[in-house]
Structures are given as structure tokens and as C-alpha cells.
Amino acid sequence: MKVVVIGGTGLIGSKVVGTLQEQGHEAVAASPNTGVNALTGEGLAEVLQGAQVVVDVSNAPAWDDEAVMHFFRTCTGNLVKANAEAGVTHYVALSIVGTDRLPDNGYFRAKLAQEELIKASGIPYSIVHATQFFEFVNGIADAGTEGDTVRIAPVKFQPIASDDVAAAVTRTAVGTPLGGVVEIAGPDVFRFDELVREVLAAQDDPRTVVADPHARYYGSELRDDSLVPGPGAQLAATRFSDWFERQR
Template identity: 45%
Template sequence: MNIVVVGGNGLVGRNVVRRLRAKGHEVSAASRASGVDIVTGEGLAQALEGAEVVVDVSNSSVLTGEAPCEFFKAAIANLLQAEAAAGVRHHVSLSVVGTERLDDSPYFRGKAFQEACIRASGIPFTVLHATQFFEFLLDIVEVSVYDQALRLAPAYIQPVASADVAACLAELALRPALNGVIEMAGPEREPMSEIIQRFLIQIEAPYEVVTDALAPYFGARLASDSLLPGTDAHLCAMDFGAWLNQSEYWGASW
């Protein structure tokens, strides 16, 4: 099968490419490194020639402000247009659990727009809603820290290993399109402020966590269950401790 992974040089994309190639499929990674810019559309038509399946794991390089919303709007328009011209038969997209509940956030508003365009495109699709990656905990720290402290909401999260998400996406790419959404999450559920505090202690980062129910999450105010999956979500086995013990953050020098 001829498969194109958009964002194929990123954290999840590299893993998806490797898994699909190991199964004998013809897989290419489309990214700026390969001359493809999905925001401008440059190189997309050439990258998608002969593609049967597209797996989109692209993401905005900027996570705050209006930039992510603009990224997703421009990228999905160009990508779906190129897929239609190439005759792509299955669009697989990675999104986030809770996207439809966080319209106050430009990031999630952009993701919701992306999903709406996919549904309306006429191209068979599967959308995977994953909870926050364990690897994303550091991004939460970086956008929340101010003067050695982080103000974080006590809303619950149920983070998942990016490797588990990549394995699921690779499997979905080889299956018939669902024309719907499935959810996946990690095995542990706890307040964001608590797991971030645990993460910081484990990696010996010099920050203090302050629990604040009004603290925004990428521009959105969170209810206790805003980021949690439904009861039908697929739950993965790797927990925080197992992930941390094999991660690059273990023993990091801060």
C-alpha cells in the first residue's frame, strides 16, 4: 500500500513511518524537510502522487495565541484539496480528546475546524482522538511557567505514550475507513496539577506547581472532565512510571 505520513518527521510521525515500512508498505514522510509545506501547499501535489492513504499527524509549531488556529485552517484546506486531486481513499487524522469542548482555545478551535472539514470533504476518513502524550507534559510546563512557578488547573487528564498512539495510527491506516472518531488514553487518571508536580519531582526540575481552578489551558478554562475520554475509549497499558523510566527525561540535568 502507498501511504503518505504528513508530519512524518515529528515525534509520532517517525514512529508511524517506521511501523508501516516494517510491514512492507511503501511509505513516505511529507514535511518541510522533504520540501512539503502544508500551510502554503508547496510540494503537496507531488508528495501525494499515487497515495492511497494519508496519515496526518502535522501540528502547529506555535501552541499559543491565534497561530495554531490559522495553521490548522490553512493546512487542512490545502491537504484535502491535494488528496481529492490525487484520489486518496482514506484520510487518517490525529486529534485530541476534548477538542469539541474547548472552543475558547484557539488551538482546539483550529482542531475542531480541521475535523469539520474532514467530515465534509467526501474522502473516507478515520479520526483518532488521543489524550495528552506523556511527552507533552513538558510543553504544558513550558507554556505555564512564570517566575519558577506553574499555575495549573486541577482538571483530570489521562495521558498516553506517543508510541502507543503511533501504533494505533499505523493500524488504522491499514484498515477500512471508519468515517468516525475513536478515542484512546493511558491507564491512569489524575488531576493535571498533580501529575505535572509528580513529573517535575521525578526529573528534578526547579519549579513549583500552584493549583488554580481558573488557570487557562492553552486559552481555555477547564471543567474537571474536559480532557477525559468517554467510556468506550481504548486504554493503553503503559503508565507514567513505566514511560518515565525509559524516557529521555530520566536523569535530565536542569
């Protein structure tokens, strides 16, 4: 089976391509680095020739509200058109748990717009909603930092390892189109501020983590369930504590 992975040279995409190739599929990494640009449409028709499955794990290069909305709407519009012309029979996209719960978050709004375009495309599809990656915890702390203080909302947080995200995306890509959404998350639920505090302390980071119910997460105030999946989510095996020790 030929599978084209849009964003196939990135963190998740490279893992998906590698696993698919190990399974014997013809997996093609498609990104500007390989001459395929979903934003401009360059190279899409050529790379999709003979493809049965397209997996979109691309990410916007800029995260301000207007730029990220333009990126996902334009890329997805180009992919919908190119997929239909190529006869693609399964369109898989990686998105985020909570896209419909955080309307003040420009990135989440853009991902929701992407999902709506895919659902309306008429192409059989599957959407994978993942929680935040283990690898992003330090970046989240940086985004919430003011001086020497990190303000994090004391809400539920259930991150997942990027390896487990890639595995779930791969399973979905070789399976039957869902015609809907599957949620994936790590096995453990933390309190957001407590996990960030523990991580920074373990790294000898001198910043103070403050539990602030009004702390914004990339522009949005959080409810207790904003970042965790609902019932029926697929829970990955990798625990944050084990992953973190390996990184250290």
C-alpha cells in the same frame, strides 16, 4: 499500499512511517524537509500519485490563535483538494481529545476546524483523538509557571505515550475508514496538578505546584472532564510510571 504521512519527519510521523515500512507498506514521509509543504501546496500532487491513504500528523509552527487557525485551515483545504484529485480513499488525521469542549483554546478551535473540513470533504476518513502525550508534561508545567509557582487545575488527566499514539494511528491507517472519531488515552487517570507535582519533584525542580481551579490550560479554564476521553476509548498499555523511569 502507498501511505503518505504529512508531518512524517516529526515525533509521531516518523514512528508511523517506520512502522508502516516494517509492515511492508510504501510509507512516504512528507514534510517541508522532504520538499512537500501542505501550507503552500508545494509537492502535494507529486507525492500523492498512487497513494491510497493520507495520514496527517502535522503540527503548526506557531501557536498564536490566528496563525494556528490559518495553518490548519489552509493545510487541510489543500490536502482535501489534492487528495480528491489523486483518488485517495482514506484520509486519517490525528487530533486531540476535547477539541469540542475548550472553545477558549485557540489551538483546539483550529483542530476542530480541521476536523470539520475533513468530515465535509466527501473522502472516507478516520480521526484519531489522543490525550496529551507523556512527553508534554514538562512543557505544560512551563506554560503554567509564574515566577517559582506552577498553577495547574486539579482536574482529571489521562496522558498517553507517543509510541502508543503512533501505533494507534498506524492501525487506523491500514484499517477500514471509520467515518468518525476514535479516542485513545493512557491506562491511568491522574489528578493533573498531582502528576505535575510528582514529576517536578522527581526531577529536583524547585518550583511549587499549586492546585488552582481557575488555572488556564493554554488559554482555557478546565472542567473535570475536559482532558479525558469518554466511554469506549481505546486505552494504551504503557503506564506513565514505567515510561518516566525509562526516561530517567
